Amino acid sequence: MNVYLDNGATTKVDPMVVKAILPYFTEKFGNASSAHKMGKESRKAIERAREIIARKINAEPSEIVFTSGGTESNNLALRGAAQANAHSGKHIITTKIEHHSVMRSANSLIEEGFDVTFIDVDKDGFVDIKKLEKEIRKETILVSIIHGNNEIGTIQDIKKIGNLCKKKRTLFHTDTVQSFTKVPIDVKKMGIDLLSISGHKIHAPKGVGALYVRKGTKLKHRFYGGPQENKMRAGTENTPGIVGLGKATELVVKKELDKMESLRSKLINGLLSIKDSKLNGPNNGKRLCNNVDISFKGIEGESLLTYLGSKGIYISTGSACSSGEEGPSHVLKAIGVNEECIMGSVRFTLSRFITEKEIDHTMKHVKEVVAHLRKVRSVK
Numbered sequence: 008m009n010v011y012l013d014n015g016a017t018t019k020v021d022p023m024v025v026k027a028i029l030p031y032f033t034e035k036f037g038n039a040s041s042a043h044k045m046g047k048e049s050r051k052a053i054e055r056a057r058e059i060i061a062r063k064i065n066a067e068p069s070e071i072v073f074t075s076g077g078t079e080s081n082n083l084a085l086r087g088a089a090q091a092n093a094h095s096g097k098h099i100i101t102t103k104i105e106h107h108s109v110m111r112s113a114n115s116l117i118e119e120g121f122d123v124t125f126i127d128v129d130k131d132g133f134v135d136i137k138k139l140e141k142e143i144r145k146e147t148i149l150v151s152i153i154h155g156n157n158e159i160g161t162i163q164d165i166k167k168i169g170n171l172c173k174k175k176r177t178l179f180h181t182d183t184v185q186s187f188t189k190v191p192i193d194v195k196k197m198g199i200d201l202l203s204i205s206g207h208k209i210h211a212p213k214g215v216g217a218l219y220v221r222k223g224t225k226l227k228h229r230f231y232g233g234p235q236e237n238k239m240r241a242g243t244e245n246t247p248g249i250v251g252l253g254k255a256t257e258l259v260v261k262k263e264l265d266k267m268e269s270l271r272s273k274l275i276n277g278l279l280s281i282k283d284s285k286l287n288g289p290n291n292g293k294r295l296c297n298n299v300d301i302s303f304k305g306i307e308g309e310s311l312l313t314y315l316g317s318k319g320i321y322i323s324t325g326s327a328c329s330s331g332e333e334g335p336s337h338v339l340k341a342i343g344v345n346e347e348c349i350m351g352s353v354r355f356t357l358s359r360f361i362t363e364k365e366i367d368h369t370m371k372h373v374k375e376v377v378a379h380l381r382k383v384r385s386v387k
């Protein structure tokens with residue numbers, strides 16, 4: 008039995024999504040900017056996807072800009088908003104637990120003369136709203152805070168943060184790459200100005216995403232070229248990808264999210280029954296319904312990943328190598344996890360395709376492998 012539990016990294020494309028997008032490769036392949044029938048067919052499909060995504064977050068279709076994914080959306084949001092609003096101030100606030108696409112966009116702005124504050128989070132990864140309020144200055148032009156954390160699953164109180172930013176008259180961007188479709192989002196009620204989405208985390212193809220840009224928000228475009236996407240993102244639209252993103256958004260139903268959450272809780276409880284284990288991130292309703300991040304004392308997450316991989320169970324770690332990063336997780340460091348527990352951390356991320364049988368199979372193998380690795384270590 009193969010069990011794929013790395014859905015935080017990427018997901019399989021839903022067969023229904025594949026079915027919906029196939030005609031846009033081979034039959035309905037017109038350029039959405041072309042004036043003929045085939046172009047119009049593509050345009051119509053793109054506009055339908057735009058409506059679906061807008062409706063999901065209570066936005067207007069004209070406020071959705073299609074991009075190549077979460078990384079581009081985050082770059083466009085941070086760098087675009089900073090450069091277009093620099094005349095009002097050069098201060099930006101973000102957190103120490105952002106995805107690298109936000110963190111490194113912020114770092115690039117420091118090199119260009121912006122001042123960036125990376126605020127701390129508590130032991131479960133939550134931003135303290137009072138501390139955030141104290142950091143907002145007259146010259147703060149943008150606050151960027153991740154909604155659902157990709158490593159530890161923490162779901163921030165975006166509504167409180169958004170409304171604070173509104174009160175303080177600063178733009179608010181949130182990276183919802185992991186939370187979009189899993190947690191209800193209402194950009195109006197939550198005071199969100201910019202919001203990033205990625206297709207491949209929700210069973211759409213890789214290489215497509217979106218940025219919600221509240222009407223009237225000033226943003227400097229990144230690419231030079233045609234007038235596509237309301238002049239915010241030049242380049243011929245990825246019609247199959249966009250159709251897939253719309254379809255994947257449409258396919259999410261609450262019943263499946265509830266099932267995922269209950270299997271997620273079962274996995275957490277099962278793994279916490281292993282001696283010397285510790286859950287990273289919150290253990291309540293404020294955790295993404297598909298995320299389990301856990302540290303096993305005395306073992307290397309990398310070894311656990313390799314052993315489980317040899318049994319057909321696919322996960323990721325918070326240590327260096329498998330994530331392709333240079334060092335141990337900055338997110339686990341930010342919530343105060345010690346070096347040993349960072350090295351012993353692994354992440355299991357579920358999808359709505361996961362079954363109870365697969366969760367039981369995984370728990371059984373994790374228990375065996377952890378016991379084995381600890382035994383080998385004690386013999387050494």
Ligand SMILES: Cc1ncc(COP(=O)(O)O)c(C=O)c1O
Pocket residue numbers: 015016075076077078079081106108153155156157182184185205206207214216
């Ligand atoms: C929270 C978060 N933001 C942004 C991204 C980047 O998205 P993409 O892979 O679509 O560029 C990821 C991907 O892992 C993510 O988890």
